[in-house]
Amino acid sequence: IIEAYAFRNSRFTSFTFEENSELILLEQGAFSDSNLSSITLPENLFSIEDDVFSDTLLTTITIPENIKRIEGYAFQGSLLDEVIMAGDNQWEFVSKSAFEGTPLKNNNTEELFIVGSILDEYIQDDYTLAKDIIIPEGVTWISEGAFRYESSPNVYEGYTINSISLPSTLRYIGSDAFGSYYNGTTNTYEVITFNAFPDLSTTNIEYIGDNAFNRVVLPANTDISLPSTLVFTEYYIFREVTARHVFIPAVNSPYAYNSTFWGATLETVTFESGLVEIPRSILQNATVTTVNIPNTIEKIDNSALNGTITNFVIEDGIEIKEVDDTSFNLSNDYFTSQTGDVLTFANVAVRYVGTNTGTEVVVLNADPLNPTITTLGSLFTNRNINPLDVASIDFTGIKYFNAYALTVSDTMVAAIQIPSDAVTVDLNAFQSYTWNKVTNVEFLGNNSYTELYNDTLNGSEGYDFWRLVSAYGTDSSSFTIDSNGYAIYNNVLVSVEDVSGNDYVIPEGVQFIADEVFNGKTINSITFPSTLLRIGQSFDSAVITGEVVIPSNVIFVASSAFLEAELLGGISFEDASTLIYIGSGVFEYSNVVSYDNDGFFIIDGILFDYAGLNPNVTIPEGVIVIASEAFSKQGFDVGPDSIDSTYIYLFESITLPSTLKVVSSYAFEPDDYVFIEFDDDLVLDYIGYYAIDIYEYQFLPEGTVVAEQSNYYD
Numbered sequence: 001i002i003e004a005y006a007f008r009n010s011r012f013t014s015f016t017f018e019e020n021s022e023l024i025l026l027e028q029g030a031f032s033d034s035n036l037s038s039i040t041l042p043e044n045l046f047s048i049e050d051d052v053f054s055d056t057l058l059t060t061i062t063i064p065e066n067i068k069r070i071e072g073y074a075f076q077g078s079l080l081d082e083v084i085m086a087g088d089n090q091w092e093f094v095s096k097s098a099f100e101g102t103p104l105k106n107n108n109t110e111e112l113f114i115v116g117s118i119l120d121e122y123i124q125d126d127y128t129l130a131k132d133i134i135i136p137e138g139v140t141w142i143s144e145g146a147f148r149y150e151s152s153p154n155v156y157e158g159y160t161i162n163s164i165s166l167p168s169t170l171r172y173i174g175s176d177a178f179g180s181y182y183n184g185t186t187n188t189y190e191v192i193t194f195n196a197f198p199d200l201s202t203t204n205i206e207y208i209g210d211n212a213f214n215r216v217v218l219p220a221n222t223d224i225s226l227p228s229t230l231v232f233t234e235y236y237i238f239r240e241v242t243a244r245h246v247f248i249p250a251v252n253s254p255y256a257y258n259s260t261f262w263g264a265t266l267e268t269v270t271f272e273s274g275l276v277e278i279p280r281s282i283l284q285n286a287t288v289t290t291v292n293i294p295n296t297i298e299k300i301d302n303s304a305l306n307g308t309i310t311n312f313v314i315e316d317g318i319e320i321k322e323v324d325d326t327s328f329n330l331s332n333d334y335f336t337s338q339t340g341d342v343l344t345f346a347n348v349a350v351r352y353v354g355t356n357t358g359t360e361v362v363v364l365n366a367d368p369l370n371p372t373i374t375t376l377g378s379l380f381t382n383r384n385i386n387p388l389d390v391a392s393i394d395f396t397g398i399k400y401f402n403a404y405a406l407t408v409s410d411t412m413v414a415a416i417q418i419p420s421d422a423v424t425v426d427l428n429a430f431q432s433y434t435w436n437k438v439t440n441v442e443f444l445g446n447n448s449y450t451e452l453y454n455d456t457l458n459g460s461e462g463y464d465f466w467r468l469v470s471a472y473g474t475d476s477s478s479f480t481i482d483s484n485g486y487a488i489y490n491n492v493l494v495s496v497e498d499v500s501g502n503d504y505v506i507p508e509g510v511q512f513i514a515d516e517v518f519n520g521k522t523i524n525s526i527t528f529p530s531t532l533l534r535i536g537q538s539f540d541s542a543v544i545t546g547e548v549v550i551p552s553n554v555i556f557v558a559s560s561a562f563l564e565a566e567l568l569g570g571i572s573f574e575d576a577s578t579l580i581y582i583g584s585g586v587f588e589y590s591n592v593v594s595y596d597n598d599g600f601f602i603i604d605g606i607l608f609d610y611a612g613l614n615p616n617v618t619i620p621e622g623v624i625v626i627a628s629e630a631f632s633k634q635g636f637d638v639g640p641d642s643i644d645s646t647y648i649y650l651f652e653s654i655t656l657p658s659t660l661k662v663v664s665s666y667a668f669e670p671d672d673y674v675f676i677e678f679d680d681d682l683v684l685d686y687i688g689y690y691a692i693d694i695y696e697y698q699f700l701p702e703g704t705v706v707a708e709q710s711n712y713y714d
Contacts, residue, residue, distance in 0.1 A: 242264070280303060
């Protein structure tokens with residue numbers, strides 16, 4: 001990195017980088033207002049930030065193929081009159097103002113100002129003429145706001161485009177490229193009117209920025225078919241447009257379609273067969289006559305269908321597994337015309353609307369052998385129901401329990417029975433403002449914990465299995481203790497009695513050790529089963545004489561699992577490469593905490609904490625897992641005498657080892673804007689959510705699995 005304004009006002013005229021330079025970023029104004037007239041940019045350069053070469057003497061520049069971003073006013077006021085593109089740049093962003101005030105732009109006489117593969121701006125002398133625009137082959141990027149007409153500084157006016165032809169090479173349409181502009185003087189929107197709208201389905205567009213066609217005026221009976229090549233769309237692309245038919249291709253990218261038709265007026269919307277998820281807010285506040293939904297849809301995201309929709313056509317055989325409490329607009333006729341106590345959508349029980357006298361038995365499937373309702377939506381969400389207003393709920397046939405299914409001011413049923421054919425139960429399915437109203441959670445059958453719970457690997461152990469059971473007042477003493485002193489409930493070890501000699505052998509079949517099971521116990525030895533997957537906050541203040549060996553099948557160790565424990569025989573991990581998550585402070589205040597001279601606390605390839613002073617950190621080779629909060633301000637408040645107790649957390653750079661496989665949730669949070677260097681050959685198995693508040697313009701290695709809600713933006 002060359003930092004902001006590093007060479008501003010300097011007098012040198014040329015700048016040379018060593019061969020194989022690792023420079024990836026020129027920060028804002030790095031060479032601005034200097035005498036620079038010649039520079040060869042290194043091949044690894046990723047981004048040219050704002051004002052980097054503004055007001056310099058540069059006349060020509062070659063843009064390396066790896067550059068993906070050119071920010072605002074990058075060359076403004078320079079003498080630039082030639083730009084050479086070294087290759088086929090995969091643009092992420094190019095600002096319309098990047099070449100403002102240069103001879104290159106000032107001397108342009110064409111209606112389309114094009115720099116290499118960048119269509120920077122559409123310019124014409126008379127915007128009252130509705131013209132036919134042909135964008136030539138070779139253009140891959142349309143800059144943000146490229147077709148906005150700025151009649152005078154910061155004054156925009158609407159106009160009409162008769163037709164526009166898009167090239168097969170076009171990959172990216174920037175934000176606001178054709179979007180409206182709000183005129184605060186007239187309190188109206190200045191919009192572009194199309195006499196004919198291009199068929200996007202025939203293009204190869206991969207990215208469309210937010211508000212790209214916001215409020216454009218389309219001809220009557222215009223159909224919009226999005227391209228099947230789409231990978232990423234920003235928000236509100238066709239906000240408040242009016243069109244006839246809309247076709248959404250089966251692009252199963254998590255970054256496609258969010259809020260695309262927010263507030264639009266549409267006749268029909270058809271989701272292509274093969275699409276798995278109806279994305280967040282795609283039709284929020286939209287007015288639609290008919291929405292066609294294929295049977296491949298498994299998830300309807302937040303506010304996805306929360307518009308005014310007259311009719312749904314749902315293909316037979318659909319099994320929706322996941323919905324949100326805002327997925328639908330329950331005031332639509334589709335729901336208000338239903339006469340039962342439970343509003344349904346396909347196989348989803350969406351909302352209970354029955355009476356609340358305290359005697360009702362809510363039966364979701366009248367025929368348990370042929371259930372039509374298999375998914376529980378937000379059944380009682382936002383209903384101010386008093387405790388026990390519903391006598392019981394029969395969950396027979398329910399396979400998928402979604403978040404906030406029974407979220408109410410107080411829980412209305414004393415007992416919850418999870419049927420034997422349940423597949424997923426969201427971690428927040430039974431969340432309530434008053435936790436102790438449910439006195440029993442019973443699992444019918446012998447469901448495996450890992451099959452029964454969704455998102456078990458996301459590091460959020462705050463609502464894990466044992467908390468789901470115990471938070472509702474279930475006392476572990478009510479479980480049956482077997483002849484060996486163990487209480488096991490659905491493969492979860494929930495309680496133990498003191499055993500002879502304090503030698504504990506946890507039975508095979510146990511998958512999870514619940515919180516507090518061994519807290520404060522004196523243990524001579526402990527043997528874990530080969531089936532064990534997760535260790536909760538289970539050994540707080542325990543005293544263990546023999547060595548503790550964590551078997552290779554364990555994938556999850558909760559935060560504070562061995563808090564203040566005395567591990568007299570030490571602890572080891574058979575194979576750290578199988579881990580998915582290590583919580584924060586696992587051994588906090590225990591005797592095994594030991595830092596090396598560089599400030600690392602590492603056991604068997606697991607980096608639990610960093611307490612060093614070096615702002616440029618190189619994590620040692622051999623580290624496989626980085627624990628939660630290992631580099632955060634919530635790390636251990638103890639350290640070796642050789643390291644100052646006032647830790648530095650404003651890192652400049654962190655270099656990861658080639659052996660790294662897992663970065664646990666919150667590992668580097670909350671250190672914003674740390675530059676993290678990824679080795680070219682590094683392939684991570686898993687990154688937890690909010691693991692890295694990462695600096696802009698970096699890429700994870702191909703093949704990395706990223707948890708939902710990750711704060712990895714690029």
